Amino acid sequence: MQIMKTHPLGTQLIHVDTTNFSVHGKYENDAPDSTDSIRITFGHAKDGRTDLKRFVLGLVTNQFGLPFFTEAFSGNESDKKSLIKMIQKTQQAINLDDNRYWIVDSALYTEDNIKLLGTDMQWITRAPETLDDIERLLDAELDFTQGTDPRYAFHVSDLNYGGVPQRAVVVWSEEKQKRDEQTFEGRSKRRRYWLKRPHEAHGHKVRMCP
CATH class of the missing domain: 3.30.420 (Nucleotidyltransferase; domain 5)
Structure with missing residues (x-):
């Protein structure tokens, strides 16, 4: 000091x-x-x-x-x-x-x-996504503004939590979007595989949409 x-x-x-x-x-x-x-x-x-x-x-x-x-x-x-x-x-x-x-x-x-x-x-x-206000914000249809780096975009919204006015910035990331899509596709494939096996055992074919 x-x-x-x-x-x-x-x-x-x-x-x-x-x-x-x-x-x-x-x-x-x-x-x-x-x-x-x-x-x-x-x-x-x-x-x-x-x-x-x-x-x-x-x-x-x-x-x-x-x-x-x-x-x-x-x-x-x-x-x-x-x-x-x-x-x-x-x-x-x-x-x-x-x-x-x-x-x-x-x-x-x-x-x-x-x-x-x-x-x-x-x-x-x-902000934790488990909070009601944050969850509603993330579920809403938001208008994003492109950042100077094209991999990112932003949405700004005003919130009031704990009696204190605040500004919330929702960040969209191209890399996170790709990871989320890969995670969803992986889960979708596992889900289709799990659903098909019992039916195939009975001689049926099942087509699943992702």
Whole structure:
């Protein structure tokens, strides 16, 4: 932080994220709930090792990857809670640019967190498709605007979630479109194969449309 007093390192884009690390050992007598220490325990296994206990590490950086803030959390700490905690603590510890954006993953996007962020903070995240408003938006017939890169197109819509006005940007990607079509075709072929086999066993031919 002393470097920031003499060098303009930039705090316009603040990235907030977490990861977790698995550990070997029982850790049966870790910190009791009455202390501020973290608990080594089972949680979401990002490395796939569901058999191991773990702890979570959160990190806040600027747009150049310079770390501003880090904090360890218990192994079962939810990102929905840890991300907003790190944003609040970073604001208290560092003088940031007035015109700054917080870049955070979709775990931030809960009604409680959006209310805590309020109307004055600027942030960018991905909204979970399980939310009713987002699901309706994705199911609607949208008019897309071609981007400068022809592989992408965009639709902009206004939303209000958690009592905070927001702007939603739906992004169409040519590469994702191809992947979705390949996935659909693969599932369609498996479905046709599964349906045809019982009927063919009885001497019937069945034609299926994808």
